[in-house]
Amino acid sequence: MGRRRRSVMSEQLKYELAQDLGFADTVKREGWGGITTKEAGNMVKRAIQLAEQSVSNRTPR
Numbered sequence: 001m002g003r004r005r006r007s008v009m010s011e012q013l014k015y016e017l018a019q020d021l022g023f024a025d026t027v028k029r030e031g032w033g034g035i036t037t038k039e040a041g042n043m044v045k046r047a048i049q050l051a052e053q054s055v056s057n058r059t060p061r
Helices: 011-021 026-029 038-057
Strands: none
Touching: 011 038, 026 038
16 A cells, blocks of 8 residues: 655745746656756755745744
């Protein structure tokens, strides 16, 4: 019996990141399976940066 994976990032956020990083056309043509491992890693890295910025902006100093 297979498990269904739960996505951590919304499709909208993933697509926005792909646009920012320059490979949204690949996603449109081939789906998420068409991006390289490096592109996926860059996308995750950028998502982490955005999350860290969001947290630091909310935390009073």
